[in-house]
Amino acid sequence: MPRVMLGVILGLSIGIADVLLMLPLSFPDKRTALLAAFSSRFSLGFFAATINLRMTPVAAGALVGLLTSIPDAIVTKAYGPRRSTPTLSVPPPAIWAGGRGLQSTTISKTPAFL
Secondary structure (H helix, E strand, O other): OOHHHHHHHHHHHHHHHHHHHHOOOOOOOHHHHHHHHHHHHHHHHHHHHHOOOOOOHHHHHHHHHHHHHHHHHHHHOOOOOOOOOOOOOOHHHHHHHHHHHHHHHHHOOOOOOO
16 A cells, blocks of 8 residues: 555544544534644644654654644643543654554555655
8 A cells, every 4th residue: 555545544544533532522612623633633644654764663653643742732731641631642642653653664565755
């Protein structure tokens, strides 16, 4: 499977999962919050599958997860997992992206384009 297609599939899956986790919560502007969460997690899944850095796929995926999650953590002041908030914060996306980086090298037979 081409890495770009894999990135789109992974991005959609984690984006939809994050939106589903956020649906029961209340926000002043729920539509904007859900759109921001989806776009952030979509970019996480997409870049974790498509980047090509000179490091192990797990480390590259974890780096992408960390870098794409930091802006959300700063805005929400959620730097780690919380019991009261089911949304994903910094550590879980970094771990998820690390696994996806490893998986993308086993599923995809094409080189990354970045």
